[in-house]
Amino acid sequence: MAFVTNEVIVLARLEEFFSPKPAQLADSEESRKALQERVDKLSETLGGPPRLIIHCTNEPKPHYDTYADAALDEALTLFHRARVSVTRAHMFLVGSGMHERMPDALNPPPDKEFRELLLKRVNAAFWEHAETSFIRLASYWDRIGQLLDFVFFGIRQYERDGFPAVMDRIQNNWSAVDPILRGMDAWKALRSFQTSEQICGLKWLLRRRNLLIHSMRLRPIEPNDEDPLFDSAFNHLDSALRKKLAPGSMQEELNNIHEHLANAAAQLPNVLSVLEHAAEIAFRPYPKKVQPFIPPGAAR
Numbered sequence: 001m002a003f004v005t006n007e008v009i010v011l012a013r014l015e016e017f018f019s020p021k022p023a024q025l026a027d028s029e030e031s032r033k034a035l036q037e038r039v040d041k042l043s044e045t046l047g048g049p050p051r052l053i054i055h056c057t058n059e060p061k062p063h064y065d066t067y068a069d070a071a072l073d074e075a076l077t078l079f080h081r082a083r084v085s086v087t088r089a090h091m092f093l094v095g096s097g098m099h100e101r102m103p104d105a106l107n108p109p110p111d112k113e114f115r116e117l118l119l120k121r122v123n124a125a126f127w128e129h130a131e132t133s134f135i136r137l138a139s140y141w142d143r144i145g146q147l148l149d150f151v152f153f154g155i156r157q158y159e160r161d162g163f164p165a166v167m168d169r170i171q172n173n174w175s176a177v178d179p180i181l182r183g184m185d186a187w188k189a190l191r192s193f194q195t196s197e198q199i200c201g202l203k204w205l206l207r208r209r210n211l212l213i214h215s216m217r218l219r220p221i222e223p224n225d226e227d228p229l230f231d232s233a234f235n236h237l238d239s240a241l242r243k244k245l246a247p248g249s250m251q252e253e254l255n256n257i258h259e260h261l262a263n264a265a266a267q268l269p270n271v272l273s274v275l276e277h278a279a280e281i282a283f284r285p286y287p288k289k290v291q292p293f294i295p296p297g298a299a300r
Contacts, residue, residue, distance in 0.1 A: 011087045014094070020255070022086050023262040025079065038272055039076070043069040045279045046151065067156055068147070075143035079264055082136035086257050089129035093254050096122050126250055127218045133257040134218075138209035140264055141202060144271055151278045164202065167194045174278075181277055186270035193267060200259050208245055218247050 015021060026032040044050050047065035099119045145163035149155040152170050167190065175182045197203045212218065247253060 011084070011091060014091055015087060018087070018090050020258045020262075022083050022090070022258065023265040024083070025076070025265050025268060035268075039072055042272060042276055042279060043072055045276070046283055068150060071143070071147050071150060075140065075147060078136060078140045078143050079268075082133060082140055082264070083261060085129055085133040085136050086261050089126055089133055089257060090254060092122060092126035092129060093250055096126055096250065123250070127253075130250075130253050130257060131212050131218050134205065134208050134212060134260075137257065137260045137264060138205050141205075147271075147275060148278075151275050151282060154282070162206070164194055164206070167191065178281075181274070184273065184277065186273035189270045190267060190274060193263065199256060200263060204245070205260055211245060218253065 026035050040051055046068035048069035049064040049066065096119065099115075099122055141163040145166040148163075148170065149166045152166075152174055170181075171191070175187070181187050194202050248256070
């Protein structure tokens with residue numbers, strides 16, 4: 001109970017000393033309010049309910065489409081869950097370093113084998129939280145793809161298509177005929193991130209996520225390993241790809257998840273700009289039909 005109760009407090013206090021610090025969607029109360037207002041306005045444009053509803057007794061109840069509001073909330077919630085996973089991984093890296101460099105400060109047990117087992121468990125917990133961080137960060141982009149699919153194409157049944165597939169569909173079917181979208185810096189930034197195969201790019205993140213789910217687990221690489229990856233899991237991949245996806249040291253993997261968390265936060269304004277542009281076009285209210293003028297006495 002003490003661990004469960006204190007974890008939130010410990011993580012919040014440790015953030016002050018983390019380097020790098022976990023990225024946030026907003027770094028001040030003012031920017032948080034501005035972001036929330038922007039999200040609320042987008043949701044309302046997409047048919048969602050406004051934050052304030054004034055309803056008179058004799059008026060019919062208003063009807064709203066809550067899909068976009070729920071999808072926006074899901075995406076932002078998943079970002080914060082990914083952030084918690086990153087801070088947990090960072091906390092266990094700090095704990096591992098203390099066990100190795102300052103064991104006496106932690107009142108270690110006298111049994112050497114027990115101390116080694118304890119360190120092994122702490123390190124294993126780091127790798128577990130690092131895996132969760134990669135999976136949640138990739139899932140965050142799936143939620144963004146869900147939003148894009150709805151706003152651009154009105155698709156609500158979102159089960160298989162990921163963020164890259166939706167982006168490619170927008171590129172082929174919308175950007176080709178919309179010069180404004182094609183010229184937007186926000187769209188260019190999203191496409192650049194989506195198509196990048198560097199460690200900081202989305203292709204690397206999705207490949208790492210898929211391998212973690214289907215083929216492998218993150219683990220420390222032993223110095224005497226000829227091949228740091230399981231041959232049975234990677235014998236179908238070429239050598240260059242294996243090197244790109246190979247687990248690094250604990251510090252390297254922590255830097256990777258921090259970088260992808262920062263990318264998720266930095267790209268959110270671009271995502272909102274693209275969504276706002278599409279919403280203005282796809283959800284623009286139709287003008288009322290103009291009745292033709294018929295002179296008095298004319299045949300109808």
